Amino acid sequence: MSCGEHNFREKLTEICREFNNDPNELISILHKAQGEFGFLPQKVQETIANIIKIPSSRIYGVVTFYSYFTMEPKGKYPISICTGTACYVKGAEKVLEAFEEKLNIKNGQTTSDGKFSMSSLRCVGACGLAPVVMVGDKIYGSVNADQVEKILSEYD
Amino acid sequence: MKNKQIKIALKNCGKIDPERIKDYIAVDGYKALGSCLSEKMPGDVIDIIKSSGLRGRGGGGFPTGKKWEIASKFDADQKYVICNADEGDPGAFMDRSILEGDPHSVIEAMTICGYATGATEGYVYIRAEYPLAIKRLLIAIGQAKEVGLLGKNILNSGFDFEIGLKYGAGAFVCGEETALIASMEGKRGNPVNKPPYPVECGYKGKPSNVNNVETFANIPKIINKGASWFSSIGTEGSKGTKVFALAGKVKNVGLVEVPMGTTLRELIFDIGGGIVNGKKFKAAQTGGPSGGCLTEKHLDTRIDYESLKACGSMMGSGGMIVMDEDDCMVAIAEFYLGFTVEESCGKCVPCREGNYVLHEILKKITHGEGTLEDLDKLKNISEVVKATSLCGLGQTSPNPVLSTLSNFYDEYYDHVVNKKCAAKKCRSLLTYSIIEENCIGCLQCKRVCPADAISGELKEKHVIDPEACIKCGACVSKCKFNAIVVE
Amino acid sequence: MKKIESIDKLNALRTYLENEKAVSESKNVIVKVAMSTCSIATGSEQVMEYFQEQMKLEAIGSKIIKTGCMGLCHSEPTVEITVPGKEPVIFGKVDQKRVEIIIKDYIKLGKEVDGVIN
Ligand SMILES: Cc1cc2nc3c(=O)[nH]c(=O)nc-3n(C[C@H](O)[C@H](O)[C@H](O)COP(=O)(O)O)c2cc1C
Numbered sequence: 215m216s217c218g219e220h221n222f223r224e225k226l227t228e229i230c231r232e233f234n235n236d237p238n239e240l241i242s243i244l245h246k247a248q249g250e251f252g253f254l255p256q257k258v259q260e261t262i263a264n265i266i267k268i269p270s271s272r273i274y275g276v277v278t279f280y281s282y283f284t285m286e287p288k289g290k291y292p293i294s295i296c297t298g299t300a301c302y303v304k305g306a307e308k309v310l311e312a313f314e315e316k317l318n319i320k321n322g323q324t325t326s327d328g329k330f331s332m333s334s335l336r337c338v339g340a341c342g343l344a345p346v347v348m349v350g351d352k353i354y355g356s357v358n359a360d361q362v363e364k365i366l367s368e369y370d
Numbered sequence: 371m372k373n374k375q376i377k378i379a380l381k382n383c384g385k386i387d388p389e390r391i392k393d394y395i396a397v398d399g400y401k402a403l404g405s406c407l408s409e410k411m412p413g414d415v416i417d418i419i420k421s422s423g424l425r426g427r428g429g430g431g432f433p434t435g436k437k438w439e440i441a442s443k444f445d446a447d448q449k450y451v452i453c454n455a456d457e458g459d460p461g462a463f464m465d466r467s468i469l470e471g472d473p474h475s476v477i478e479a480m481t482i483c484g485y486a487t488g489a490t491e492g493y494v495y496i497r498a499e500y501p502l503a504i505k506r507l508l509i510a511i512g513q514a515k516e517v518g519l520l521g522k523n524i525l526n527s528g529f530d531f532e533i534g535l536k537y538g539a540g541a542f543v544c545g546e547e548t549a550l551i552a553s554m555e556g557k558r559g560n561p562v563n564k565p566p567y568p569v570e571c572g573y574k575g576k577p578s579n580v581n582n583v584e585t586f587a588n589i590p591k592i593i594n595k596g597a598s599w600f601s602s603i604g605t606e607g608s609k610g611t612k613v614f615a616l617a618g619k620v621k622n623v624g625l626v627e628v629p630m631g632t633t634l635r636e637l638i639f640d641i642g643g644g645i646v647n648g649k650k651f652k653a654a655q656t657g658g659p660s661g662g663c664l665t666e667k668h669l670d671t672r673i674d675y676e677s678l679k680a681c682g683s684m685m686g687s688g689g690m691i692v693m694d695e696d697d698c699m700v701a702i703a704e705f706y707l708g709f710t711v712e713e714s715c716g717k718c719v720p721c722r723e724g725n726y727v728l729h730e731i732l733k734k735i736t737h738g739e740g741t742l743e744d745l746d747k748l749k750n751i752s753e754v755v756k757a758t759s760l761c762g763l764g765q766t767s768p769n770p771v772l773s774t775l776s777n778f779y780d781e782y783y784d785h786v787v788n789k790k791c792a793a794k795k796c797r798s799l800l801t802y803s804i805i806e807e808n809c810i811g812c813l814q815c816k817r818v819c820p821a822d823a824i825s826g827e828l829k830e831k832h833v834i835d836p837e838a839c840i841k842c843g844a845c846v847s848k849c850k851f852n853a854i855v856v857e
Numbered sequence: 858m859k860k861i862e863s864i865d866k867l868n869a870l871r872t873y874l875e876n877e878k879a880v881s882e883s884k885n886v887i888v889k890v891a892m893s894t895c896s897i898a899t900g901s902e903q904v905m906e907y908f909q910e911q912m913k914l915e916a917i918g919s920k921i922i923k924t925g926c927m928g929l930c931h932s933e934p935t936v937e938i939t940v941p942g943k944e945p946v947i948f949g950k951v952d953q954k955r956v957e958i959i960i961k962d963y964i965k966l967g968k969e970v971d972g973v974i975n
């Protein structure tokens with residue numbers, strides 16, 4: 215979080231107000247907050263709890279339940295490898311291993327320079343192009359292990 | 371071969387600009403809503419949907435008209451219409467396509483549903499993984515509001531209807547309607563016991579009619595063309611069409627919409643063009659992680675809700691993953707159970723623990739440590755999990771195990787007794803070796819081996835040390851002389 | 858767009874739009890470019906831009922619109938072309954080169970070209 219302590223509370227107050235400080239809207243609030251800060255560390259959760267007046271344990275419960283929310287910062291270029299069924303039968307595992315090998319990290323980790331992080335997700339709905347890999351918002355289709363290096367080189 | 375298809379739910383997808391409401395209106399868009407509001411009482415609308423025979427396309431296949439009727443009967447100060455766009459089954463993407471290609475049809479249908487059931491508010495619960503569908507849906511809602519096809523006093527009929535969006539956050543169980551409602555209320559997506567069903571006590575405790583995207587997409591066409599037109603398509607118990615997402619090892623991967631009762635053979639071989647690379651068809655999984663596999667002997671089964679159930683699978687949302695001879699059915703079962711273990715909400719013991727144990731046993735088998743006794747255990751635990759889990763997730767999650775066990779028992783047997791995986795997928799069961807006659811000693815394999823398992827000098831025969839080999843397969847693809855065999 | 862105030866107005870608008878569409882289709886080559894998540898991933902945005910550019914260059918009366926998915930994931934990017942008086946034809950795996958061939962050979966000369974999906 216680059217912005218100062220003060221700004222950060224202000225931003226969250228603004229987000230919560232947009233949803234009328236309504237606890238029913240917690241998931242929308244968290245989506246917005248994660249969009250803003252990239253991840254949802256304890257401090258963000260506590261501040262939201264404080265603003266919309268619910269226990270922070272409830273927020274923690276929600277954040278940990280949904281795989282879309284993360285408490286760890288992602289890399290500058292987050293890589294998501296689809297391990298949905300269509301991608302699995304088309305060899306997603308090999309692609310995943312190739313990324314692990316090339317980046318020298320395990321799935322779920324971030325490279326030490328903070329540039330790339332890796333995660334797997336279940337189906338982005340582009341199953342026709344399986345195996346599918348996303349880097350940020352960009353979708354790569356029909357990826358095979360040999361293309362991994364080339365994909366990574368686009369982000370040098 | 372496209373002529374086997376009949377497009378109803380997908381009628382406008384690929385035909386109109388989804389971001390222009392005028393394009394939709396020009397192809398009879400909002401005509402059905404207009405006719406409902408001006409000429410039909412809510413009861414008439416329900417009667418049309420009932421006699422059309424339309425059943426839910428989200429998985430369960432509950433008769434849609436009947437659901438609407440139940441929702442309409444409850445007396446409440448507020449009711450809701452909810453569109454389930456969570457599309458959790460990996461491999462299914464028809465809901466995304468409909469929302470990206472024809473969002474107005476869903477908006478129109480939800481409004482009609484609101485009119486029929488007495489609801490004035492609707493929500494689309496949509497996966498956050500679908501940014502483009504979200505964008506197009508928001509544009510469409512904005513346009514419909516602007517021209518007065520949504521909002522207060524629609525077309526001067528006195529009927530009000532609003533639609534908002536709620537976002538999913540990557541939890542498969544939230545496709546289950548009670549979990550979906552919990553999630554809409556900003557909570558963890560834990561399912562609750564039914565009854566009461568959402569139609570009685572749903573979002574914010576009010577009657578809520580939940581339908582799937584594809585179910586809704588059929589509605590305007592049924593109103594426009596009539597119930598008897600719709601019910602003339604399909605089979606005895608399953609009317610109309612179904613959209614299938616063909617994926618996996620089939621040539622023409624894509625979305626197809628066929629009349630109910632089309633056979634698997636027509637779907638995979640005629641429309642799908644058969645299996646890629648001239649391989650042999652092995653199985654097709656329908657119903658996703660809740661379903662089962664259909665095999666060669668099912669190729670001529672006419673696909674509808676009942677026949678799929680009879681084959682030990684289910685319709686589900688229409689994902690169809692085609693597998694060929696290179697796919698190991700034990701590994702597939704392990705894959706599905708891995709999915710379930712991750713996605714179980716953890717609320718009830720049989721699903722949380724039972725699926726975990728099933729997954730562990732399957733892992734054992736694919737790693738060559740399974741026994742015949744394990745196969746019985748798989749069966750027994752599966753039955754218990756199915757019978758005692760709280761929600762649809764646990765009640766169906768062992769299906770992939772049971773169906774592969776019954777259709778491919780030989781393969782399981784091969785894994786546990788002969789310690790062989792014929793599809794060569796289960797690494798632990800493979801051995802890599804070099805055929806002496808073919809090896810010319812080019813060093814290629816030795817160079818790529820990450821485990822330094824290959825020894826041999828230039829122009830000498832190479833040998834793989836089975837102890838050191840980590841079975842990565844790198845050497846095989848490098849050898850130009852077919853000297854490396856995998857067994 | 859203004860508010861549609863009654864059923865009659867909606868019906869009138871539909872008739873008007875249907876007409877407008879028919880007139881446009883009788884005069885213009887209609888180019889529909891599938892623009893869904895998977896199409897975009899395979900480059901349909903660039904294909905659409907290139908069509909716009911080339912059709913202008915060749916001075917062919919045309920309407921180029923983006924649509925949802927045609928369901929033909931195996932052949933993305935897909936484009937449907939309707940030349941006035943002819944049946945729509947869908948082309949698959951369209952790239953810049955194929956755009957040029959489609960325009961020069963199919964649209965202008967009416968020749969059969971590769972890449973048609975049927
Ligand atoms: C574990 C589980 C996941 C489900 N996922 C979905 C889904 O992604 N989309 C959907 O429409 N229905 C899903 N359903 C079915 C819904 O609970 C519900 O039956 C359906 O949305 C009702 O709509 P319909 O009658 O139009 O099919 C799921 C059910 C279960 C048990």
Ligand code: SF4
Pocket residue numbers: 543560561713714715716717718719721722759760761762763764765
């Ligand atoms: S069956 Fe599984 S997903 Fe459903 S309530 Fe029980 S633990 Fe949760």
Ligand code: SF4
Pocket residue numbers: 802815818819820821822823824834838839840841842843844845846
């Ligand atoms: S399979 Fe992998 S580890 Fe085994 S010998 Fe070949 S390259 Fe080496």
Ligand code: FES
Pocket residue numbers: 296297298299300301302336337338339340341342344345346460461462
């Ligand atoms: S399974 Fe990978 S995109 Fe659907």
